[in-house]
Amino acid sequence: MSTLDAVRRAYLDAVLRGDRRAVFAIVDEARGAFDIRTLYEQLFVPVQREIGELWQANRITVADEHLATSITQAAMTRLYDELFAAAKRHDCTIVAACADNERHELGLRMFCDLMELEGWDTCYLGATVPLESLVATLRQRRPRALALSTSLPSHLPRLQTVIAEVRQALGDDTPVIMVGGRPFFDDPTLATRIGADFTATDARAAAARLEASA
Numbered sequence: 401m402s403t404l405d406a407v408r409r410a411y412l413d414a415v416l417r418g419d420r421r422a423v424f425a426i427v428d429e430a431r432g433a434f435d436i437r438t439l440y441e442q443l444f445v446p447v448q449r450e451i452g453e454l455w456q457a458n459r460i461t462v463a464d465e466h467l468a469t470s471i472t473q474a475a476m477t478r479l480y481d482e483l484f485a486a487a488k489r490h491d492c493t494i495v496a497a498c499a500d501n502e503r504h505e506l507g508l509r510m511f512c513d514l515m516e517l518e519g520w521d522t523c524y525l526g527a528t529v530p531l532e533s534l535v536a537t538l539r540q541r542r543p544r545a546l547a548l549s550t551s552l553p554s555h556l557p558r559l560q561t562v563i564a565e566v567r568q569a570l571g572d573d574t575p576v577i578m579v580g581g582r583p584f585f586d587d588p589t590l591a592t593r594i595g596a597d598f599t600a601t602d603a604r605a606a607a608a609r610l611e612a613s614a
């Protein structure tokens with residue numbers, strides 16, 4: 401298996417068949433040829449987007465999408481021995497959540513994994529985290545940053561409320577708040593308009609912004 405394009409096609413084919421063993425074999429082999437960042441940004445991310453297009457076009461079912469998404473989540477863990485091996489700086493902590501009714505967690509998980517590669521220690525809470533629990537976790541862990549993610553424009557008003565409530569609850573102890581996900585790719589100005597400090601296109605850019613705000 402040589403080019404990344406060939407890996408991507410084989411991977412997509414295998415997730416659509418629901419063939420977890422084939423997916424794992426593809427990832428294990430690709431690890432030898434490509435670094436982790438490349439595998440995330442040029443394999444897992446584009447395949448998820450392709451799954452979305454197939455789903456939107458009614459060419460695969462919701463069940464097919466769920467299967468593909470869960471296999472990719474498992475495939476990502478094949479890289480965790482290397483990904484979580486690097487030493488972390490104690491002052492670089494991030495709590496990450498999909499707040500309230502947001503169920504698109506995989507993008508945030510990918511973002512957290514890529515931030516680990518940048519040397520940050522992430523506390524990934526996943527989907528649909530209630531506001532009160534989020535505030536409690538922030539009080540307990542006192543992270544440098546809070547990362548919030550949404551995939552749906554219709555969730556932006558609620559996200560704005562969540563950010564305002566976090567700021568109100570934590571006052572001067574509020575961490576840097578960054579937001580990400582599809583709507584912010586389309587319009588980066590949305591981030592500050594809903595009360596966040598910034599958005600970033602990828603983990604490297606987010607890490608650079610966080611360093612600058614230290």
Ligand code: B12
Binds near residue numbers: 455465507549554
């Ligand atoms: C998988 C999936 C689901 C799964 C999610 C499972 C899971 N465990 O995450 C489920 C089945 C739950 C789901 C549900 C729905 N979904 Co959906 N879903 C998708 C799909 C196919 C893939 C999402 C994904 O994994 N993307 C890949 C990741 C890698 O991309 P990403 O999220 O953008 O993340 C990257 C960056 O944005 C960034 N990032 C992410 N978070 C953060 C945070 C910070 C701080 C920073 C800096 C960066 C950052 O890093 C990531 C890596 O680069 C997309 C298609 C797509 N094009 O994305 C549709 C999609 C997002 N869903 C869609 C829809 C409509 C829905 C539903 C409303 C469907 C329904 N009628 O029920 C529900 C809503 C559920 C809810 N309440 O949230 C639409 C949204 C259209 C729109 N513009 O409104 C899409 C685009 C599909 C489509 N083409 O129609 N979905």
